[in-house]
Amino acid sequence: MSKARLLAVCLVLAGVAGFAWMSIYGLHNDPRELPSALLDKPFPEFSQPALGEPERLLTRNDFLGRPALVNVWATWCPTCRQEHAYFNKLAAQGVPIYGINYKDEEDKAQKWLLDLKDPYVMNVSDPRGSLGMNLGVYGAPETFIIDSEGVIRFKYVGAVDDRVWKEKMAPVYEGLLKP
């Protein structure tokens, strides 16, 4: 076999191997998981009423001071119900969680918090989803980790449970707690 032919065969084999690797890699890559465009960017400015208290305006400043979770939720979202118990648990452990009630009805949302317990430090009412849009939210639930300065450090789309918290979120959150 001539050198040139050997080289050609090697090239083709390398191509096939590369393609196979890409395909296998692709299988384990969830296409629904989008990289957040807001990672390492400041949490957007907002000025919207608190859930159930139309006169009390909340702003970005209310979220600052310590690392915290920001959870986008709604009563129409079944996955939010699924993860709610876990947020109760996290809140009991002392993790501050801010809620954004996304495109929801106020009375339903308030009833939900009464029925399922309220793990949130405070809840921003976002009935039209404008804050959601500024956050790049495309479906509830979505959970962000922000640092004490309000910079977004992590985003998770989907239900937060024990595994997600321990594997993905706790390392980021605990890293932020260290001075």
Add this chain to the structure above:
Amino acid sequence: MRKILLPLLCSLWLSAPAMAAIDTYEFETQAEQDRYRKLIEELRCPKCQNQNIADSNAPISLDLREETFRMMTEEKMTDEQIVDFLVERYGDFVRYKPPVDKRTLVLWYGPFALLGFGFLMLVIIVVRRRKDSHGPDSKASLSGDEQQRLNELLNQPRESADK
């Protein structure tokens, strides 16, 4: 038969306007409407992935269409500004036409590079074939080196000649 067919046809006729009414935005000019149409067809729905926001019925697509309409008509933003606004929030993912940068270089130019490589291979193969097909008659066209190599090959023992 007629008794069934007529109501059926009527119901078909009724369903057409119902579908067109999914959202009706009023534009001042046809050009504006075309621009809007083109924009929402080039923007990808972040939730439903393989649909653009024009085709998708996901709530987020509805919101994005509304926002696009609002940005176009109220804020008089250019197409570029609108796309940038959405990319800032949802990432490059929302564009069906990704920008040309370091990460997308292979995506944009890879196929052309492969095509060029294939063409180069083709040229090499054809040139070689042509050389081979000249056979013993074209002895005169062989260079000194080639003649020497040919002699070597011819003098080789049989069993290695076909390898």
